[in-house]
Amino acid sequence: MSELLKLENQLCHRFYTLSNAFTRAYRPLLKALDITYPQYVTLMALWETDHITIAELLERTAIDGGAMSLILKKLEDKDFLMVNKDETDKRVKRVQLTKMGKEKKTIAEEVPAQMLCKLKGMSAEESRELVKLLDKLGGCFQNAEL
Template sequence: MNNSKEENDLLKLDKQLCFRLYSSSRKMTRLYKPLLKALNLTYPQYLVMLVLWDEETINFKLLGEKLELKTGTLTPLLDRLEKLGYLLKEKDKNDDRKTIVIITKNGKLLKNNAVTVPTTLGNQLKLTTEEYKKYIAILDEIAMKLEVAEKKYK
């Protein structure tokens, strides 16, 4: 076996970009957990609410695309949020095969309690505005490169 040191280093866990992203994502989700517990939301439910606070009404399929979630994952999230009274699901009046997701009054009111979440998280991470913008740009660039690479293999 004639593997060089560089080749062996490539297979070390701490050299893997995928693991860095995975680990960072898990840590971020854990950091959100106590903040979202006060809102009675899970992290995926919070992401749905972020879209609804912005859009108020959105097509189910478009919501799934924005969140990059498949129907089987999105449906239980919406069902739970509907039971909590934060949204309604209705058939599209123009096409009953389509579902529209609509924020409720309670869902809108929840935004008042959630508004402190991003600031609190930023303070916990001790990020400056410049650092925050830099990290967003880096992650957007990585996401774009991953999307391009993924399309080549489909």
């Protein structure tokens, strides 16, 4: 068998398993908020900058448009946010946190610290280096013709 096809040599498989591990690790932390990880990412973007267009939200989160529609619907049903037509351009939709959505930020502020506790085997320096490398890798895919 070619070394290139061995699963243990695949960078993509490591990302796949790590992505699943992160999702599993976040699940109990997000239970208090009754949200999923993609919903958490969406809310983090809104807690940072509220009342933004769906296009801005898609750009900030890098979530697929179809998936974002479902996420926004679920979060709207849970009263975290509202999606309304822009006052100046009715073709544009804006996303805005509700009072409850803003209040849930206090609970969510505990999540990053709880996640850091799960990364005991990694130093702060290693974490910073990993962020740089992941950003660099992400840039490779942004610039590549897919």
